[in-house]
Amino acid sequence: MSLPILVAIVTFGIALSVAAVxxxxxxxxxxxxxxxxxVSRFTEDFPDEIATVVRLTADAKTAFLDIGRGxxxxxxxxxxxxxxxxxxxxxxxxxxxxxxxxxxxxxxxFTWKGGRFRFASxxxxxxxxxxxxxxxxxxxxxxx
Numbered sequence: 001m002s003l004p005i006l007v008a009i010v011t012f013g014i015a016l017s018v019a020a021v022x023x024x025x026x027x028x029x030x031x032x033x034x035x036x037x038x039v040s041r042f043t044e045d046f047p048d049e050i051a052t053v054v055r056l057t058a059d060a061k062t063a064f065l066d067i068g069r070g071x072x073x074x075x076x077x078x079x080x081x082x083x084x085x086x087x088x089x090x091x092x093x094x095x096x097x098x099x100x101x102x103x104x105x106x107x108x109x110f111t112w113k114g115g116r117f118r119f120a121s122x123x124x125x126x127x128x129x130x131x132x133x134x135x136x137x138x139x140x141x142x143x144x
């Protein structure tokens with residue numbers, strides 16, 4: 001078999017495989033359709049935790065759940081799956097308020113660094129800031 005024909009067959013096979021994954025939903029990003037979905041997904045990994053307040057980001061890809069004792073549960077979309085974490089102010093390396101509706105968060109955890117999260121309301125953003133802010137500090141991540 002000649003080299004150009006072999007290259008064409010391999011290229012067509014790869015393109016067909018990529019198309020099959022895409023059209024069967026493999027490239028679809030997961031979102032949290034509601035507060036109940038966020039709680040349900042968090043409860044799958046942490047069945048003993050009870051969320052009292054849930055704050056969804058504007059893009060519905062991340063939820064922050066108040067679970068008491070100074071801890072926050074996080075459900076975050078990565079591809080078509082969800083990552084869940086329980087964090088406390090001690091796990092936060094950097095916490096910043098962007099505009100009124102935005103929170104930037106960097107965790108000390110090497111498995112997930114955090115990100116920039118935009119909320120539909122400033123009340124939700126301020127709630128997350130307040131919950132993750134260490135006692136006696138400001139929202140820039142530095143001690144007062």
